[in-house]
Amino acid sequence: MSKPSDLVQGTLHLLILKILALEPLNGWSISQRLTQVSGDVLQVSDGSLYPALHKLEQEGWITAEWKPSENNRRAKFYSLTRLGRKQLEKEAADWTRLSQAISHVVSLKKTAPEKA
């Protein structure tokens, strides 16, 4: 399985969940939204998006429904489930904690070594 090489591992799930928390979307729109919200910083390849969506669906965090899209073509729309909402909270909290910890480490000032 190819890993999203340009994304911190596991954050793709968080991003998808977060996007879907705002509104139900189909895969294409999610990919558009991902590029849109994160700009060029987070490059999510199309290839890794769909396996991730299917994974989240199989975990029961999102659920899918076939609905007509804007141009009346049938598309698979994903929406967040109750479990997904909980998962999002958890992953978001984890992310915040992790990023804080990392930024803390990164912002450490160099100190002089103590003398023995």
Next chain:
Amino acid sequence: MRIEHWLYTIPLRLRSLFRRNQVEQDLNDELQYHLDHKTEQYISRGLSPAEARRTALRDLDGLTQRKEECRDMRRVNFIENLSQDLHYTLRTLARAPGFTLVMVLTLALAIGANSAIFSVIRGVMLRHLPYPNQDRLVRFFLTSVEYPKFPINAFDFLDFRARNRSFETMALMSRSDLQLSGVGEPQRLMAFRATAGYFHTLGILPQRGRDFDRSDELPGHERVAIVSDRLWRTRFHADPNILGAKIRLDARAFTVIGVMPEQMRHPGNEYRPIPYGDNVDLWWPFTFEGKDQRGNHYSEGIARLKPGVSVAAALAEMNSIMAQLAREHPDGDGGWHVLVIPLYTEIVGSNQRTLLVLLGAVGLVLLIACANAANLLLARAASRRREIAVRKALGAARSRLIRQMLTESTVLSIFGGLGAALIAVFGVKALVAMLPADFPRVNDIHVDFSVFAFTLLIALATGLLFGLAPALQSSRADINQNLREGARGSTGSARHLRLRNLLVTSEVTLACVLLIGAGLLLRSFVNLIQTDPGFRAERVLTASVALPNETYKDGPSILRFYNLLLARLQSLPAVHASGIGSDLPWTGYDDNVGGFVIEGKKPPPHENFHARYHMASPDYFRALGIPLVSGRFFNDDDNMKGHPVLIINRAMAKRYWPGENVIGRRVNFFEDNPKPDDKNWCTIVGVVGDIKDTPQKAGAEPAFWWSFPQTPFGFPSLMITVRANTDPASLVSAVRSSIQEIDPTLALADVRLMQQIAQANLSTPRVIVTLVALFAVLAITLAAIGTYGVISYSVSQRMQEFGMRVALGAKPWDVIRLVLSQGMKLATLGVVIGVFCALALARVLSNLLYGVSATDPATFAIVALLALAIAALACYLPARRATTADPIVALRAE
């Protein structure tokens, strides 16, 4: 939380499994939707439609791979792949019916043989004895320098019981059959006298009535009986009012005080043996009669250890008690030690080795079958290399290929397992029929659920074992090379060939070990049946009759009965000779008398003169066909009025009068220092040939016979032997009516042909040799198939080379020699290693062998040659094919 999770996931999984097409369609549509939009987006950015589409596809980074990834997310892929693999496997197997048949058949035979032997082992060795806390039950015996395992003296037992602290309960039992009369046909009952606590020790108490207690042990209190469930049902119609009823046993009235439950099993005994099983009809009290004496030994001990007491601790305590007794009663109790043996060992012990040898043999067969199956699979994998390469090129992961090939081997082994279950069911039936009736726990051998579970387990393990190596090997195949070599087939890679050679060599090795084992057992068995038994079994009918003490109170009345009986039998035209004796050859009789006086001889220090004692009427020897070595048989003058006479066997003559003429020598059983004119001197009048206790024994024990009328004491039952002029079985009713015309209350028991007795003594070795030979044949056949497979494959790969050789002038024989030498190199290596393995394993067989050393050079040599010959044959067929290589084809191909 969990449940909510399932609420979403279970419908999804079910949908993925059962609406697969719909799910696939959805996946296609979803990705198509994405692609279309992406393409449009690129077009709107100014790319040509074709280019836009290509770029969109490239963004997805491989459409099929992404799809497969999405499928992987469904979590049911495992099942899906499995069902795919299964379909595929069944299809490919059906396309190669010959291969499939050989695989399934060899596996079924190998696994089935294992299941059959496992059911025997489970019945005999693994199943617990049916006594509560059976691991605390022990048997105890006496032991001395001369007698390794000897019955207990009753008065010693009383002291053991009073002084020990190791045992919860302790009891004595002693075989003492009784004759039931008064209800229907008289019947000899298998009966034991038992002390209080006997049933308590076993942990099985009467279902009705009471157990024996100490008051039943008092002299004269023996006329109460506990009957078996079977006897209660068959002879007393399960009468609920049986308790307190009087029954006639040995012409005396006994009161029934108890009925044992159906699950009662006799624990087996050593002296006048009855094997373990549901075979004892009745128990009556063991009473302690007469004055304290320490010389008689005819009862056997059984005891239950207190929780936490080890056998060793109990043994130590019993021996310290024995040492006290030896100080208190130096005459009777000196020189004895106690033997404490777990009941399980006592029942199963002697056959453990036999069963383990058989288990080892089937285990080897299974290993060979595995090697064989792996070999065949490798050969197949080699011809499927292109297919595998193509699948790999199309993106099949290695793990996926391995899984598919393991599915194939597992399917084969499961089919084999199904066949094996069938073989086990019938094999076990056949096996049980072959085993002697007194084989311990033979009735506990059944094919049950655990046997099927075992079969399945073995089948699965086998499938993995023989499938893994080929699967790993072929999945490693180099795509490029294989695709390039294409349909022409490739010469196997060196590693591939090495593995197959290794497999064939080990097959030959294992088969060789089995063949050598079978050869040794066969020679031993031939020795056994060719050894002169010392009697002539054909046309001899035997039966036993017991005269109740009550009606036959003294010697003369007993004698009168037997004289009448013999006269009647002798008058039957079909009777050649008839006799009465204390026992029959090969039936476990081992009554000994020790400490007699031989005129003019002194026993070696710390030893007694001792010998098996028997009793015989004049024609007993003639009826059994026991040869006279010197002197004469008994005659009618050797009666109570005549001078006491004795017939001894050759072993006794050799032991006590080596190199001397023994006729006329005298023995005295009653006086310690007899005067020359003592009236108890017995004169030896004849020497007869030896008969060993069992055919497997190295030699006969010293033995002598008293003339029937002069026997100093009575025997509980006597054996009738009749040598017929015709079929002895036709004489049974004549013998029975002869007896009942004299005394209608007497039962004829143990009616057997001497040939049956002889056969029964050989049946265990016969079973072993038959099975091991069967396994060895199976093994060598498998090894031959394996050798044939490898050589034949290599020939088919080298046809061009052979064609070239023929084109360059090689004679057919040159080609044959080339192929043969390739195969024989493997076979010879296998045989050499096999011979060394067999030498190393020789010890295992040594005490199952008779008259042949476990390292018998002749057997080893013959087996080695045989194995090589079979291997040569297996190579010869492909070699012949090699000679047909067409030089034209070869030249054209180059």
